[in-house]
Amino acid sequence: MAEIPTSDYPTIDPTSFDLIVSSTGLSASLLAAAASVAGKSVLHLDSNPFYGSHFSSLPLPSFLSYISSPSSPPNLYSDVEASSQSLPEPSRSYLVDLVGPRLLYCSDETVDLLLRSGASHHVEFKSVDSSLVYWDGKLCSVPDSRQAIFKDKSLGLTEKSQMMKFFKLVQSHISLTRSGTTTESGEEGGVMIPEEDLEMPFVEFLKKQRLPPKIRALVLYAIAMADYEQDNGDSCKIVVSTREGIETISLYTSSIGRFANAVGAFIYPMYGHGELPQAFCRCAAVKGALYVLRMPVIDILTDKESNKYIGVRLASGQEIFSSKLVLDPSYQIPASLSPRETVVSSNLSSYVAKGVCITDRSLEPNSANILLVFPPKSLHQEQSTAVRALQISGNVAVCPSGFFIVHLSTPCEDAALGKEYINSAMKALFNSRELPAESVQAQTKEEGESVEAPTQEEGETKPTLLWSCAFVQELREASYDGAVSICPMPDANLDFRNILSTTRKLFQNMYPGEEFIPQNSAADNIDDDADEGSPE
């Protein structure tokens, strides 16, 4: 890190807080907000000159230097491979999410939390226009509702009726569960899914419902958002149970129509996901938290005798004391403070491969913001994970209008393999700019031969890649001991639900008995919550 004269750092007063948070990632910001709401005094620091840490949205050049910087400690981002093209100009008007591709369900807890905390006053959302799935080498829309099934052109008639029947079953199960009916064979014609079915793998349940493979894939990967190939049986890393599958569908369907002006289940924040941690920081600031950016923590102070945490030394040399500390996942924790417990111990993949593409045309005409899923095996015979892609447009103010950013990701064990999937997904979606000479040649040849061929090709023309890059991010779990908690890195999921529940656990560990951002914490703003939370 560049030498900054110590005189540039502000002096912090007071020198003792209930909590020091050194990171403005989403999880850290939530903890700062929650602690402030609970009446704790909070010092919130970040070594970067911007908010958000690993959850930030950065201008393209900054993004590139952030993930390629050798100084970003040890290999959180690796294998960065950017296209040789020059950055599209004006490059600073492209805002790239570090957490991408990511979305919020209209009904998920993150949205509730935004409303509850009043953070929704600082963020606006736009809705995702359509949901696609890559199937048989083509992009098809995901028939995720009765109306979408009706309109879908790729499903056969029997498939439509099978899919609708399945949705009706799930719907009836969900509504009976919500109304609290416990009897398994519901009265009034409602049917509940029996308990033993809920425990079985979701894929088995779908087979039991006699759904054909295509519909199974649609439900598993494009609606229930399963990451790993579910047909593999025991070798599958994370088997989605029927209960989990149905819960996701329940969230999905309750999201549709929650906000009158959101067309689908998903929303995306204007100016990128970096806005979310900032919004929670503002909530914390309102409740009295003190903010200092560009202020790295350079050392952790421990009590000589007990070897317990007592405070931190900042880059300014100042020592600040607190009873609790929250750190960024990139922070190298001294061995003296271990052993540590991770919040979620799982055999998750250790990496997520990501891609960022910039194009000048939408993947689908008439849609600006699109979620796209490549189910396992749709790209490669050996592809064992789903690849998700999210196209966002100028209308969410992350790029100049008329241009599009496409984020891709897939969890992986082996960085090279993950990147290979990302690259083949990119190839499936876009024409690379390196090839234009060839394609022009091919076209002129065909023009002489037949009239029909070129028009057919024209219809299939893919958007052209203006710029792209692929990289691998390490997944790190949240962990804690008595006084020091470490926030998680962004996970490989589409939404923030896991990050949120991890954060909640960290908070409960820090302040047992305190409520995590209680219902009335934004009482003064509660009136217009519904409008504010909805996309415009």
Next chain:
Amino acid sequence: MHGRPRKATKQEDPAAAAAKSARLRELQSQLLHFHHNRIYTKEAVSVSSKLLEINPEIYTGWNYRKLAFQHNLKEVSDTDTDTDTETIKSAIEDELRMVEVALRRNPKSYGAWYHRKWILGQKLVLANFDHEFRLLDMLLKADARNFHGWNYRRFIARLKDVSEEEELKFTMDMINTNFSNYSAWHNRSMLLSKLLRKKAKGFHEEESILSDEFELVRQALFTDPSDQSGWFYHLWLLDQTSTPHKPHLVSSWPSDKLNIEISAQFKEKCERFPIIFCFNQQVDGVNLATVTINSKLVSSEHITWKPLSANNSRKSKIWVGFLENFNKYCDNSEGLSVEISVHCCESIVHSEFVMKLSHMDHQGKNGDGFEELFLWDCPKSQEINPYLVSYDPWRLRVERVEEDAKWHLDTLSAEIALFKEMSECDEDSKFVKLTLTRLLGAHNSIKSGGSAYFEEILKLYDDLIKLDAPHYRYYRDERSLVLLDQMTSSKDSLVEYCSRCENSSFSCINPQLCINFSGLNLTRIGFVERLLWVQILDLSHNNLTSLLGLEALQLLVCLNLSHNQIMSFTALEPIKSLQSLKVLDLSFNEIGSHPVDTTRYLCSSPLSHSCNVTETMEELARENIKIGDFWEAILLFESLQLAQLDMQGNPVTNERFRVLVEKVIPCLKWLDGKPVR
């Protein structure tokens, strides 16, 4: 708005409710005061506004406003010509605003919608269509199926002269938003019909358009078979596919090339000979100008044509004309040869027949027949076929099929295959079953010799009766029609139900052939066009409640309706026109069982001045019989010349009733199996 349980209205605070009703009463009496005294001042009109804002259902309020509007408009145009349009404009705007307020209170207020239409329909100034369409969008967004909204949209579209194509696109948008929308599907069918009829640009090829629509509605049906709206549209499409657009003749009596042998007795007794035409749909205009007769002896002036329909409409599927005094012409050895051409319904239909005196005259008794009781136990006989060969009502039908029906048959077959598949995975869906049944029926009706699906259809109706008990009457009716279709579909099948009547002594045109449809659970009568020639018909031991259709059987002499469920004399209206009917068995029905006859108002009666009080009625009245209780019976029996009547086992029958019958039918010889007098 739809499919959601209605919330109980909130219990209002009794004091507030009382205050509200007091205010309503006060406003209402003020309104009536202004209305009666024709006071149309601003203050007076504002009272009606206040009233209608609270309760848009007060029609007098709307009517008062219409009068006020006209009155004030007239005053303006009388006094001042310069500010005319501006004043009119603001007056119209006031009315529209008022309606909007009322509609916000109740979007389904007929009076308010009508008022809006009335105002704009005057076309005093150019309507602000943008505003109207915006309003409609708002309304249909809140409740996409609101038929008031759809009605109003049609009105506005017509007023603005919006093209049908554009409106068709709008229905598609609405269906894409939510296909569970009867109004959208309905409007689509209306618009398509118009466009197809006009042969508008892009709508020349009806078959390809309809194929696309089948494809569209299939998406809805398969996505959610339990939603009814798509099924209704499918029913419309099926109708477009299976029903020929143009009316055509389906059968006639006497049929083409028929040689009729007439017994001497028949010739003696009957002065009028009926000629009957049956069309596939209601037609009008069968008259002297459209029917030409080519014959040495008779000319078209000898015949007057009249429609046979239960109501007094000028349109009918069945037309009858009587050849008067025909017996004069039958004597010569060549017989009477007649060639008839019908020019109505765009094509010309020819029919030629010959009437001759029968040589194998009945070794009959003298007198006018019916000296003996007619009995209904006709034994089955072998020698029936020859006659049925000579009379062939099935030929016309075969001819028609040859009209290029390929697309229709292909479409129907494809749909049948599809819904069979669907019914396999969805066994309990009544819509799937019913549609399949209708498709099979339509296929049968188009395909020449189409009898392939009868058993299947009958079985499907049996299933439906079990599956959907609340609608069993409908299924039973449809089932009866299918059964009749099957029985009359060909000579071979009809022979099974024929027998020869040996015991009768009366005169017949044909060898005394009895059609026996007894004990078949029939609830309705149909396919009469194939039975026009029948003279003896046994419909006993069925479940008939209605006799509609029987009016076509003009040659009927003996009719057995015993052991059915006929509830009233008004239900017998169709047989009133059967002039040759001599023997009528109505025993063991339920005539008189129900004190209130709801169909009574449909029939002609002295009460509705559709017929006059007759002499017989007056005579009966003198004998202290309450004709008011029996006028249907009197009118019925008066119009028939029955020789034999059986009324046993009906609640209405008693000694007094017998007296009445004997009075009304002077030529009656047998009543309830006993000789009269």
